[in-house]
Amino acid sequence: MHETLEYTDVADAFDGDDPFDLNVSVGFVRSLESGTLQREDRTASSDDGRATAHWLDIAHHEHVSNTLMLGLDIGVYHDIMIYGRLPLVLNDTRKLTVPDGRSATDVNADLQTSDGEQLFNVPFESPTRSGLDYLGIGAAWAILNQNRDRTGPTWVISLEGRINIGEPLHACVNTAAAGTERCNRGLAAGMNGTDPGMSQGVNELRLDTRGSFRYRYVEPYAGLLFRIAWPGSAEKSFLPSGNLQGIMNDLPPRVGEMTVGMGIIPWENRGRWQRFAIDTRLVATYLSEGHTYTPLFDALGTSTHSELTSDNFEAIDPMTMMGTGRSVRFVGITDTQSHAQFMFRGGLEMQAAQYVRFTFGAGLGFTTPFLMTFTDACNPNIDQTAGDPRNGNCRNGIINPHYRDVVDLAGRRFRTDDMFLFDLYVSATGQI
Numbered sequence: 001m002h003e004t005l006e007y008t009d010v011a012d013a014f015d016g017d018d019p020f021d022l023n024v025s026v027g028f029v030r031s032l033e034s035g036t037l038q039r040e041d042r043t044a045s046s047d048d049g050r051a052t053a054h055w056l057d058i059a060h061h062e063h064v065s066n067t068l069m070l071g072l073d074i075g076v077y078h079d080i081m082i083y084g085r086l087p088l089v090l091n092d093t094r095k096l097t098v099p100d101g102r103s104a105t106d107v108n109a110d111l112q113t114s115d116g117e118q119l120f121n122v123p124f125e126s127p128t129r130s131g132l133d134y135l136g137i138g139a140a141w142a143i144l145n146q147n148r149d150r151t152g153p154t155w156v157i158s159l160e161g162r163i164n165i166g167e168p169l170h171a172c173v174n175t176a177a178a179g180t181e182r183c184n185r186g187l188a189a190g191m192n193g194t195d196p197g198m199s200q201g202v203n204e205l206r207l208d209t210r211g212s213f214r215y216r217y218v219e220p221y222a223g224l225l226f227r228i229a230w231p232g233s234a235e236k237s238f239l240p241s242g243n244l245q246g247i248m249n250d251l252p253p254r255v256g257e258m259t260v261g262m263g264i265i266p267w268e269n270r271g272r273w274q275r276f277a278i279d280t281r282l283v284a285t286y287l288s289e290g291h292t293y294t295p296l297f298d299a300l301g302t303s304t305h306s307e308l309t310s311d312n313f314e315a316i317d318p319m320t321m322m323g324t325g326r327s328v329r330f331v332g333i334t335d336t337q338s339h340a341q342f343m344f345r346g347g348l349e350m351q352a353a354q355y356v357r358f359t360f361g362a363g364l365g366f367t368t369p370f371l372m373t374f375t376d377a378c379n380p381n382i383d384q385t386a387g388d389p390r391n392g393n394c395r396n397g398i399i400n401p402h403y404r405d406v407v408d409l410a411g412r413r414f415r416t417d418d419m420f421l422f423d424l425y426v427s428a429t430g431q432i
Contacts, residue, residue: 171301201234301332
């Protein structure tokens with residue numbers, strides 16, 4: 001019972017009368033993301049006659065998922081453990097509905113381009129998804145352990161790799177009340193069928209450091225997490241024609257996360273291995289600009305608009321002004337603007353007996369507004385070479401084949417607004 005709370009707890013082994021630690025956990029998480037999606041409109045004019053940008057509500061977004069979380073911690077030696085995590089998504093639903101105060105007719109009119117083509121229609125419903133996303137394998141080391149030195153803190157570092165193992169996401173739409181599906185498939189070999197997929201199809205590396213110090217009935221703690229991801233099984237979706245030089249973003253957003261919190265232990269009975277703790281924490285997350293999935297992934301990825309179904313090219317022939325070089329298809333993944341998330345979590349941790357622990361709680365969060373279609377027509381980071389057909393019409397740099405005028409041009413872009421997050425979680429852990 002000298003161990004820290006779960007946040008900085010590390011399974012150990014070969015430690016006096018405790019030769020081996022093994023923790024097996026099963027948890028359930030229900031999460032909800034809900035908010036307003038908007039499209040930029042520059043048709044209005046200010047008093048001086050200049051075009052001004054304002055945002056039109058075009059959809060209410062709702063994303064609900066239920067996930068079974070499986071975990072295993074194995075003590076290796078003293079304060080070193082290896083661990084595994086495997087989430088199984090039981091169901092995942094996403095839909096766009098008409099926002100309050102607007103009619104479907106008005107919303108869909110705003111989703112038409114000047115030539116009368118429709119980008120997509122609202123209401124819009126994605127197929128129900130399920131399956132595996134990734135397998136996480138990592139190691140953690142408590143460099144300092146307050147259980148061994150009561151005058152010092154606990155400090156844990158961990159390194160985790162996540163390997164995508166499920167079918168990668170494919171943009172799909174539920175096209176009829178009967179539940180038939182139409183997917184944006186046939187993009188490359190091995191991408192046939194109608195499975196909408198569940199995995200983001202990326203591999204990820206996570207570096208985490210955490211610290212805590214218990215004083216009587218309270219245990220304040222803090223942590224920093226950094227993670228970077230790169231395309232795995234979804235490489236053909238992220239880079240349909242390879243990593244062309246003109247592409248501005250070829251990776252998902254890089255993420256930095258800071259956690260501060262406090263555990264309050266109002267009661268414990270060390271003789272019976274029982275403890276009750278209240279856990280409160282604030283998590284602040286920064287997501288950089290990147291190429292990733294958004295709430296409009298399915299809607300844009302299955303769009304029949306000619307500018308989204310036609311291939312882009314990495315260059316333009318100066319003689320014919322036609323596209324040349326490798327072609328790049330649009331699959332629904334877009335460049336996104338950097339943004340932040342803030343999440344407050346409150347939970348209870350109950351050590352019911354020596355070998356059994358339960359945790360449950362909830363989280364409420366907010367995502368700052370950000371552009372979901374956010375890239376430039378030219379990549380200015382690449383110097384132009386005289387006569388290079390990739391220069392196109394760029395004054396600086398070369399053509400960015402991920403750019404789509406119909407969604408990325410100022411005045412036609414999409415963004416999120418008032419995006420809220422909510423989740424509930426419960427887990428049980430058997431400890432040996």
